[in-house]
Amino acid sequence: MSAQSPTSRVTVNSLRALKASAQPIVMLTAYDFPSAYLAEAAGVDCVLVGDSLGMTVLGHSSTLPVTMDDMVRATAAVSRATERVLVVADMPFLSYQVSIEDAVRNAGRLMAEGGAHAVKLEGADDDRIMTVEALVAAGIPVMAHVGLTPQSVNVLGGYRTQATDADSAAELMRSCVELERAGAFAIVLECIPAEIAERASGLVSIPTIGIGAGAGCDGQVQVFTDILGLGTFTPRHAKRYADVGEQIAAAIGAYAAEVRDRSFPGEGALTHVSNDVVARAEIVYGEMDLDDDEEFE
Numbered sequence: 001m002s003a004q005s006p007t008s009r010v011t012v013n014s015l016r017a018l019k020a021s022a023q024p025i026v027m028l029t030a031y032d033f034p035s036a037y038l039a040e041a042a043g044v045d046c047v048l049v050g051d052s053l054g055m056t057v058l059g060h061s062s063t064l065p066v067t068m069d070d071m072v073r074a075t076a077a078v079s080r081a082t083e084r085v086l087v088v089a090d091m092p093f094l095s096y097q098v099s100i101e102d103a104v105r106n107a108g109r110l111m112a113e114g115g116a117h118a119v120k121l122e123g124a125d126d127d128r129i130m131t132v133e134a135l136v137a138a139g140i141p142v143m144a145h146v147g148l149t150p151q152s153v154n155v156l157g158g159y160r161t162q163a164t165d166a167d168s169a170a171e172l173m174r175s176c177v178e179l180e181r182a183g184a185f186a187i188v189l190e191c192i193p194a195e196i197a198e199r200a201s202g203l204v205s206i207p208t209i210g211i212g213a214g215a216g217c218d219g220q221v222q223v224f225t226d227i228l229g230l231g232t233f234t235p236r237h238a239k240r241y242a243d244v245g246e247q248i249a250a251a252i253g254a255y256a257a258e259v260r261d262r263s264f265p266g267e268g269a270l271t272h273v274s275n276d277v278v279a280r281a282e283i284v285y286g287e288m289d290l291d292d293d294e295e296f297e
Ligand code: KIV
Pocket: 029, 048, 049, 050, 051, 052, 053, 090, 145, 188, 190, 211, 221, 223
């Protein structure tokens, strides 16, 4: 069952209501018109325009090179493709870490130019808590993101599971409570032990959305290319539900073969004119002055 009827928009309140009624929230990333259109048609509640687009569609080796312009363009395409889901846009690296003013201005761009309904940002240190408060005060709903925060991959020393010892697990649980107090409407829990994710989810009344964090979260998020087999590898926390990549490669191969044996384009893809038009075109062509060289000297 999805969050709302097909015609009404999923809101931050409807996500909270899903948690209250113990119905899992379904979130999927999308990066362009077709992926967003398909995600909505399949009935997801929430589309995340993730900065994972840096790796999944732009070919970078991390999310760090993703720019505000990349995110605004992708978010606008996703917004144009959808009318029911909640569209959450990721704030890219350095769009919110330098100052609160930057954060409000950049989040505002994602909403005003991109059409996002909410933004997501990573971390829960004191500066980030203040940023969340400022964004919410400016009328911008914030989805928080703790655990493995890919924009801090160089500080974390790699894409590793987080909160694996008692101190860091307790710190993560405290972060969730502080993020709720700061006004976040949901929290992504990425790559943390299932036991900790379940406990953190029980500590807050806002929904937690897990990725690599177990079924005890209030919802799940997956990356579009991971679940469809469109990437070069499938991370451990992902499940491949289809091998669309193989189907696409086979279809492109079939197209290439038909071009090479001239069976494409066939009659269905052609237009014709009468022999009379062809004959007259040849006469007109023959009368044309084709010696343009002098004009360009
Ligand atoms: O960018 C992204 O796709 C994300 C999800 C993995 C949560 O942040």
